[in-house]
Amino acid sequence: MIGDFSRIVDLGLKSLLLHKLRSSLTTAGILFGVASVIAMLAVGEGASQEALKRFRDMGVTNILVRSVKPPDTQQSTQAGMMALTTYGLTYQEADRIEHLIKSQVPAAEIVRVREIQRGVMRGENWRSTVIVGTVPAFLSVTNMRIGEGRWLSDIDLQHQSNCCILGNSLAKELFPLENPMNQTVLVGGEDRFHIVGVLDYQGRAAGPQGTTYDECVFVPMSSSRRRFGDDVITRSGNSTKNEHVELHEVKVKLANSDEVVGAARLLRDMIEPLHKTQLDVEITVPLELLEQERASKRMFNIVLAVIASISLLVGGIGIMNVMLATVTERTREIGIRRALGAKKKHIISQFLVEAGVLSAFGGVVGVGLGLLVPYLIEHWFHQQTVVLVPHVLLAFGISAAVGVVFGIYPAWRAANMDPVEALRHE
Amino acid sequence: MNPPAERPVIAEFQDVHRHYQMGDNVVRALDGVSMQVLKGDYVAIMGRSGSGKSTMLNILGCLDRPTTGRYLVGNRDVTHLSDDALSEVRGREIGFIFQSFNLIPQLSVLGNLEVPLFYQGRIGAESKRKAEQLAERVGLGGRLQHRPMELSGGQQQRVAIARALMNDPLFLLADEATGNLDSNTEREILDLLDQLRGEGMTIVVVTHNAKVAERADRALWLKDGRVERLVAARDAVVGP
Numbered sequence: 043m044i045g046d047f048s049r050i051v052d053l054g055l056k057s058l059l060l061h062k063l064r065s066s067l068t069t070a071g072i073l074f075g076v077a078s079v080i081a082m083l084a085v086g087e088g089a090s091q092e093a094l095k096r097f098r099d100m101g102v103t104n105i106l107v108r109s110v111k112p113p114d115t116q117q118s119t120q121a122g123m124m125a126l127t128t129y130g131l132t133y134q135e136a137d138r139i140e141h142l143i144k145s146q147v148p149a150a151e152i153v154r155v156r157e158i159q160r161g162v163m164r165g166e167n168w169r170s171t172v173i174v175g176t177v178p179a180f181l182s183v184t185n186m187r188i189g190e191g192r193w194l195s196d197i198d199l200q201h202q203s204n205c206c207i208l209g210n211s212l213a214k215e216l217f218p219l220e221n222p223m224n225q226t227v228l229v230g231g232e233d234r235f236h237i238v239g240v241l242d243y244q245g246r247a248a249g250p251q252g253t254t255y256d257e258c259v260f261v262p263m264s265s266s267r268r269r270f271g272d273d274v275i276t277r278s279g280n281s282t283k284n285e286h287v288e289l290h291e292v293k294v295k296l297a298n299s300d301e302v303v304g305a306a307r308l309l310r311d312m313i314e315p316l317h318k319t320q321l322d323v324e325i326t327v328p329l330e331l332l333e334q335e336r337a338s339k340r341m342f343n344i345v346l347a348v349i350a351s352i353s354l355l356v357g358g359i360g361i362m363n364v365m366l367a368t369v370t371e372r373t374r375e376i377g378i379r380r381a382l383g384a385k386k387k388h389i390i391s392q393f394l395v396e397a398g399v400l401s402a403f404g405g406v407v408g409v410g411l412g413l414l415v416p417y418l419i420e421h422w423f424h425q426q427t428v429v430l431v432p433h434v435l436l437a438f439g440i441s442a443a444v445g446v447v448f449g450i451y452p453a454w455r456a457a458n459m460d461p462v463e464a465l466r467h468e
Numbered sequence: 469m470n471p472p473a474e475r476p477v478i479a480e481f482q483d484v485h486r487h488y489q490m491g492d493n494v495v496r497a498l499d500g501v502s503m504q505v506l507k508g509d510y511v512a513i514m515g516r517s518g519s520g521k522s523t524m525l526n527i528l529g530c531l532d533r534p535t536t537g538r539y540l541v542g543n544r545d546v547t548h549l550s551d552d553a554l555s556e557v558r559g560r561e562i563g564f565i566f567q568s569f570n571l572i573p574q575l576s577v578l579g580n581l582e583v584p585l586f587y588q589g590r591i592g593a594e595s596k597r598k599a600e601q602l603a604e605r606v607g608l609g610g611r612l613q614h615r616p617m618e619l620s621g622g623q624q625q626r627v628a629i630a631r632a633l634m635n636d637p638l639f640l641l642a643d644e645a646t647g648n649l650d651s652n653t654e655r656e657i658l659d660l661l662d663q664l665r666g667e668g669m670t671i672v673v674v675t676h677n678a679k680v681a682e683r684a685d686r687a688l689w690l691k692d693g694r695v696e697r698l699v700a701a702r703d704a705v706v707g708p
Contacts (some may be wrong), residue, residue, distance in 0.1 A: 056574040378570045383559020383587040385552045
């Protein structure tokens, strides 16, 4: 049986090789269909995984209430002028958030965050970074881990101590050759902070003001307020920005994801009326974003399935066209085979195998090309791509099935030829 | 000419009619033909164009069925067999030899020889051995890997004869087997058929060529779908 099949495949290959150009062109339809399906899925999956990771990094049980600079203040500074812009969350609002959430979900954790952009210096090494002023619970709310030393303590907050914890990447940049523990760094050119800990490498996309937590310095909230105040003056060229921002973010961590939607509604009801004129506070619910991303991924998959179906349909029509031409060309051969004892099923299987060989060959080369394209996209465009084995198997399986489905009609036509007429065919 | 009664019947037509509907007209391609082919017979079927030769060949070869009447192959009535069952009879009982050789161009000589056994699921070392023996028998032992295109017409027809013998058929059915050959090659092929006949093979040739027919024991003259004369083959040269 296996010998018979291999003989039919061998015969199919011989017949297809008689018309190399025609067979190659037919195969190309399937080839590009399969390759584009694999490449599109890889790009889509990569983008989706990147987005999902970003939202998971924010914490799916978290709600983030952030201060944002209102749009109409973006152009308010003029050369040499010192206009004070006040926006964002206040300490008082943070108290109200805490009170509201704790009354509904007593187990919730709420942390306040201040983010000040400053330069950090160690010897000759200088880096511009974000000084994150926060509280001890920040670590558990963000699910980050300490690599070395310790995290902030309540005592640090009470004493407004000049201690700090460095993000992993920043520590390596400032202390390329030595251990940063118990050393000091100069923040903002004035204040010396004592390093008490270094974070593990987090590798997260989400971080403050376009950075990641791996590049930040963490100090006690009270110290941040005392050293830098609530007015942040930034000089750039000959323009100066003077902003009054009390808190940059309040992170709310709930015990489980079921509580997220209700708590988010409460927060919106409370915050949005207070800031609706200035639009300077934004509430981000990673869980909602995650759901949206999943929904858009589903939609993307549907669109992709339609595109894939169309491209493989076109490939299939190509195969059917060529197989019909082959059947007509080989009418006499069909007659000879029938005279020599071939049953209809033998003729059907012969032409189906040929169609299958055509599309399977296109499928194999298409898989190769489909694996190469995502690699090139990553290499040239630095866009993450993810090739999943089920996607490859799916694309290949569909291509082989297309060959068989579109080969059925030509094969049926061949098998149902009158042997006498077929033998007369010139 | 009455055939000796002790030889078994290989193929038999019993009042076979084959009619075709052509528009409003009925064409009576065969109009009541009865005849027997016995084991070891060498029979020529002759007639002019349109006499019903081809229709008779098609029914003899189980490629077509009678409209009425019965056709028996080795005592088995095949008149009403299904398409698949007729394929089975063709594959097991009949060895075809065609005018234009009808070898499959993309297969080697060996591949062509194995085709009949392939459809009976008898492919393997045995079929290869048999193909080699028969290729040797028709003088093409060294050409097994050649493609038909690389052979002369006479050689191709020898391959076709070997292929017809692969399934040990009840009879060989030759359709103008020498029609595409020059006279020397024609003689070689007819000599080969004579040899086979000498070994006990039953042969039916359909031809309009008297040189072919005169090698047979007897000839059926067809005219307008009927057997006009049954003659000794040497008389067939003259014609009715």
